[in-house]
Amino acid sequence: MKRIILVLLIISMASFSAFSNNQAESDQVKVGLLLSTLDNPFFVEMKEGVEAAAIISGYTLIVLDSQNDPAKELGNMEDLITQGVDVILINPTDSDAVGNAIKMANRQSIPVITLDRGASEGKVATHIASDNVAGGYMAGEFIIELLGGTGKVVELEGIAGTSAARDRGKGFNDAISTSSIEVVARQVADFDRTKGLNVMENIIQAQSEIDAVFAHNDEMALGALKAIEGSGRDIIVVGFDANPDAVRSVSEGGMAATVAQKPYDIGYMGIEAAKKILNSEMLDAYIPVDLQLIKQ
Template sequence: MRLRTTTSRHRYPGLVVGAVAVLALSACTGSAEDAAADEESSSDAAPAAAEGGNDEEGDQVTIGFSAPAADHGWMAAITNNVRDLAEQYPDIDLQVAEGTNDVNLQISQVETFINDGVDAIVLLPFDGAAMTPVALKAMEAGITVVNVDREFDDPNAARVTVLGDNYGMGVSAGQYVCEQAGGNEDAVVAEIAGIDSLPLTQDRSQGFEDALSECGLDVDARQAAEFTVESGEEVAAALLQSEEKIDFLWNHDDDQGVGVLAAIENAGRDEFVMVGGAGSANAMREIQDDSGVLKATVIYPSTQGADGVKLARLILQQKAMTDLVEVEVPRLVQLYAPVVTGDNVDQYIDSAFES
């Protein structure tokens, strides 16, 4: 029997749940006898609760996964983490489509999943708007859709949306710059963004600008790259040539940051503090080494696809997130964007992706 879930056609704005555990505490009052009875009852029930946990093997579920081509380290880590997660659960039959940056091909992949009758589709769209109609088609066919990273135009196109915090990345980077500037409102701030046409890039830039405004700073020079090493090096070289003085540089993406750092080294510039984005392992090693301009990076989790698969499994098996009191998986899960510095890099480096 195929597993299906009921799909609501109503919108639920504002349901944002951080990927930080929520601990619910309950209290009760009563007589000593009642308390003893409760304690005995809880003790008896504890093993059964442990045995019936979310990780216990359940009904077999077939989950299709599609994402863009792994043309940089973060995207490669997305799919690798999905595969690694599925291997931990014998009740997951994972079907992975070949990564593609061709929207029409990705639409075809989802249509194949629909025709094959999968139970759920976890989809990181190359273009969220373009993939919305086929995601709606899947939902209308009774297939649970989990939208990852790049949002659909219509929230009804997914049962769950798993997002990084792009705006929060910009805020975190801007707040770090403000702290390091120490009240110097004359500090020169530069920014190397990702693909400007993507909403995620726009959100990162807006968060950065908003945070800087709180300490009297703004972005004095800005260039957009394409999330690749080559574009990062080319854009950074042009920026460094045009700007004689920089105090702080925020680069949105650590994959393109490999090229940015190469351009900085070639230019012989070391007068500024650089902040990275996404949280790659090589960026964190640079931070640990503390011998160059890169002093911090802002996490953008590469676990989002794996989180999507795990949530799809819970929905299909009619389970919930056990650290929440709510008995259903939330509609929106947004992950946190912490700043990694030399002080806390050891906490994050083991789960970082390789550029």
């Protein structure tokens, strides 16, 4: 009889433990992270920042890669909503196209935080990013300094429609407009290293005189640098993001400089912002992250 009672007691305790664990799991905060792509080291580092902060906070994290496809991004958003996430962090593929995805989350009353790239439509709790206009201006000023205020430059643009490409280009051109420097070519290379290489090879063939290149990100800058090295010409290259390959290139005398963002910090701050939202704390509409110029 005592043995039967003991067995029943053990079963009862096990059932209670299982219930408690299930209850704890159901109460755990679930955060969704939508990244434009994981083929770019910048966004991989951003993901690592989110992951680190989520672990410290005890949050469950679901990461989805939109592969630079707005349609896939929309599908990923639907997937996160189906999985019952509490907050969504999103790095948009396109600032205009992402509006429909954000509105989908809005309809379900799920808070949305944008990282690095903003959104033209939809309700966003906050936007966390570097000041891309200031960074572009910083790059432009540096090129003006190196060229003595005169010369011919090329601008390699990021994905059309992204706030990062628009703002970095604006800052750069605002700075250049204060000098006698002429932009002899301006072409889109989609933030991609291979496209940066191919576009720059074509520009080199078309332009007999180029003194400097400003690329909206380091991947394009590194591609452009490879094209320049293949041509044997002496052209200054300035990038943006300070990814590890670019920083190494600057230290070795390849690229002249890169504007340093802090993608890890952007990601980490995303979780910190999510925590405030869940605690019903007030957030600024824009949370800036510091920049600096890394140069030779």
